[in-house]
Every structure is written in C-alpha cells, then in structure tokens.
Amino acid sequence: MxxxxxxxxxxxxxxxxxxxxxxxxxxxxxxxxxxxxxxxxxxxxxxxxxxxxxxxxxxxxxxxxxxxxxxxxxxxxxxxxxxxxxxxxxxxxxxxxxxxxxxQKYIDDLEFAKAYVRTYANSGKKGPLVLKRELAGKGVAEGKINEALAEYNKEKQIVDAIHLGNKFAVQNKKLSERMLKQKLEYTLSTKGFPPEIIQAAMGGIDYEIDEELEWETLEKEAEKMKRRYNKYAGYDYRRRMQQALFRKGYSMDMINRFIDDDAAEDE
Structure with missing residues (x-):
C-alpha cells in the first residue's frame, strides 16, 4: 500500500x-x-x-x-x-x-427573488413582467417569484412607469404627439409593465407636445417627404404625403394644413 x-x-x-x-x-x-x-x-x-x-x-x-x-x-x-x-x-x-x-443559508431562491425584485423596484427600471421572466430564467420557481413580486405593489409600479414615461417624453420631444404616445406605451410594455399599469400611468405622464414645436417638426419631416415625392403631382402627390406624414404620427388636420399652405406658396 x-x-x-x-x-x-x-x-x-x-x-x-x-x-x-x-x-x-x-x-x-x-x-x-x-x-x-x-x-x-x-x-x-x-x-x-x-x-x-x-x-x-x-x-x-x-x-x-x-x-x-x-x-x-x-x-x-x-x-x-x-x-x-x-x-x-x-x-x-x-x-x-x-x-x-x-x-448554511448561503442560497435561498425565495430570498434571492425578493432581493432581486427589491433592487429593480427601487431603481424603477424594470416592471414586474420583465422581473418575472428574468427570475424564471434564473431557475426560480413560479410560486417563489409571485411571492417576491407581491412586494412590488401596483402603486409603486405606476409611480415607476410615470417616472420612466416622463423621462422618455423629454428625450423624444421631436416626435408627434400621437407617435410619442404610441412609443411611450410600447416602451413601458418592453420594460415589463402590464397594460393596466401603463394605462393608469399615462394620465400622469406629460407627453403633450407644444403645438408650435410639433408644427416645426412636421415642417422638417414634410420637406424631406417633398424631395422624395416631387416626381408625383396632384392627387397622387397629396395622397403619398398624407400617408407618409400620418405614419409619423401627425394629425390629418396638420398634414392638410401644410400641404395646402405649401401649394399656396407655389402658386
């Protein structure tokens, strides 16, 4: 041996x-x-x-x-x-x-999930749906995830969604009001906030665009469209301009106002 x-x-x-x-x-x-x-x-x-x-x-x-x-x-x-x-x-x-x-209590999936939720709830950067998906990806059982998420109540979720929404609105002032609203709802959705929280938060988000700023932004967009569609004329030109600018989120009233004003200047 x-x-x-x-x-x-x-x-x-x-x-x-x-x-x-x-x-x-x-x-x-x-x-x-x-x-x-x-x-x-x-x-x-x-x-x-x-x-x-x-x-x-x-x-x-x-x-x-x-x-x-x-x-x-x-x-x-x-x-x-x-x-x-x-x-x-x-x-x-x-x-x-x-x-x-x-x-030895070095690992505990429930305590881990609670700490994870607490961290991101305090930062306000992730909604409950994203947190649930991420915790599931880390192998935490659904029951423990739901127990941890109970600490992230709806009132706090709405406050966080409003905060994120206002931040997004400030950074995207050049968008049309309709487009900004759509992008706000989409962004909050991707952050993991459920539809009912998003709808509740929208009332507290300042996403209304200054009409003068929106008009200036439309004019810049419309000038780009004019160069793109200048080979068309009459109804065909007007229809293409309307469709392009409407996709950018501008109202038909504003679009028609620009087209009419622009046509009047060319006469």
Missing part, C-alpha cells in the same frame, strides 16, 4: 496541501480534508481511501468556487449549478455543494 512520505503547504494557497506517496507527488487536498482523514506522514492509504479523499476534495474545491461566485452578489441555485457545470464538475458533486450551501 502507498505511504504518505511528505506533506507540504502550497505556496499560492496555504489552505491546500500537496500529498506525496512513496516520495512522489500524488494529489492535493483542502485543509478540511487533511484533518478529517488524519492525513499524516507515514500513514498508509488503500485504494478506497484514495478514491474517497480525492472525491471529497473535489467537493471542497467546488464548494469554494461557489462561495467565491456568491461573494459578488446573491445567486439562485440554478446560477450556481450552471457556474459549476462550466467548471466541468459532475452533477453529483454539484448536488452535494448546493445542499451544503442551502443548509
């Missing part, structure tokens, strides 16, 4: 030890494993001991990797599993690690 002839501390990681069997380096183990199995110089190891020691050391290495991964922020169980799988640990080892982490 092989005999431990030397044990030395690793230079780069003083919690791990190099084990030499019959004067030849054999493997390294974590300090906890060294103590648990009483690995000392002169100890004889049968093959079964070697397999058991090395298997447990793999578990300890995976465990430390998981702890390091958790040191940056909370993680779901699935995130840790995926991380360890990428490090090529077997599912059997990962299962043991996850069990130990859960027992």
């Amino acid at each position: 092989p005999v431990i002839t030397k044990i030395s501390v690793q230079k780069k990681n003083q919690s791990r030890y190099n084990i030499f069997l019959d004067h030849v380096y054999a493997f390294a183990v974590d300090e906890d494993i060294l103590i648990k199995y009483h690995l000392t110089k002169g100890k004889e190891l049968v093959e079964q001991d070697l397999i058991k020691v090395q298997h447990e050391d793999e578990i300890r290495k995976a465990y430390h990797l998981a702890i390091q991964f958790l040191s940056y922020r909370m993680r779901s169980a699935l995130e840790i599993r995926t991380h360890l799988q990428r490090k090529e640990y077997s599912d059997s080892i990962i299962d043991v690690v996850l069990h130990e982490l859960a027992a």
